[in-house]
């Protein structure tokens with residue numbers, strides 16, 4: 155394996171912070187606000203990032219780090235780095251090649267990709283671009299079960315390795331900029347995986363042709379604030395599938411839904427849950443036979459005031475006690491962040507917004523750049539900390555530092 159290198163890939167963009175700044179200039183306001191914002195005041199979004207600064211690395215020396223291997227096995231595949239691309243909706247807003255560009259970049263870089271249920275590219279097209287690199291389908295389990303059943307069966311056929319059931323979205327978090335901008339998917343894009351169901355639903359609803367934005371009279375709960383909790387009696391969604399109308403599902407429950415999902419998915423696909431943030435739920439997840447957990451607060455887009463994911467990670471790792479893999483996402487912007495998450499017991503890390511910024515900057519090439527920057531940083535961090543293999547990264551490499559500067563061992 156190669157030694158770390160400081161050769162730049164793109165002199166305009168040497169860090170994820172620079173990628174964010176460049177991307178900022180390439181996106182229209184609606185897209186930028188939708189991608190970047192967190193729920194309410196955005197404090198959980200900020201804390202997802204700042205939590206990493208509470209830890210410092212304890213580097214070891216004189217260990218012959220001339221050969222470093224940052225790869226990990228995931229879904230029977232050797233992932234080149236301990237990082238995957240988290241599912242994020244509607245990537246065609248960032249670049250016209252959207253999810254296809256992300257899939258091509260993941261293939262080139264040997265990195266697993268999560269595909270959102272609300273992608274603007276079909277899962278079959280993404281699978282085609284991905285080759286041998288594993289794909290995961292992020293699932294919003296709809297109240298109209300039939301849509302989800304169809305999606306699961308298509309994902310199986312297309313060779314997806316797992317579904318990640320998102321469980322932090324019984325209602326949509328309140329995203330004020332999105333509400334103020336009256337966010338709408340422009341009519342030339344489609345929520346591709348449901349395009350067929352959508353036209354069927356439109357016929358049922360008495361509409362013909364056109365996209366969400368063109369419809370003369372939107373069906374019930376399809377407005378840009380549907381899905382937010384308004385305290386009124388709940389009406390299950392009907393009509394065309396938009397994320398405002400369908401993503402939130404407050405009826406999900408451990409006993410009924412996890413069993414149903416396992417029956418639909420196994421043995422071809424694993425069932426993971428994404429959005430666990432406590433030891434109690436992690437223990438329940440193991441009890442209900444899921445294959446893995448992603449510690450996530452949806453990038454701070456759901457419950458504002460929730461714990462930063464890095465702060466929630468230790469209790470989840472403790473509750474799971476090695477029985478199933480534990481992954482984490484949220485606020486990862488540096489190779490050292492990845493190292494810290496792994497040291498606290500995560501098996502793997504997923505990144506959301508940085509990939510969208512890469513897409514907005516240069517499509518496939520921009521996503522490759524994003525993954526290269528983080529991959530190089532992970533390799534360098536491992537070398538400088540005296541570790542040559544991901545499995546050797548443990549909590550002995552970290553200390554926690556409090557506000558007054560007091561340092562404590564973990």
Ligand SMILES: Cc1cc2nc3c(=O)[nH]c(=O)nc-3n(C[C@H](O)[C@H](O)[C@H](O)COP(=O)(O)O)c2cc1C
Nearest residue numbers: 189240241242243270320452453484485505506507
């Ligand atoms: C624009 C955007 C769209 C997202 N769409 C989805 C989605 O469709 N399903 C889902 O489970 N998570 C979604 N997420 C959450 C990500 O999967 C991930 O949890 C989060 O982005 C990680 O935080 P980070 O952006 O700080 O890396 C989305 C996040 C963003 C920023």
Ligand SMILES: CCCCC(=O)C(=O)O
Nearest residue numbers: 243272323326397401455
């Ligand atoms: C919950 C709505 C679907 C997209 C999404 O997950 C997000 O914007 O965070």
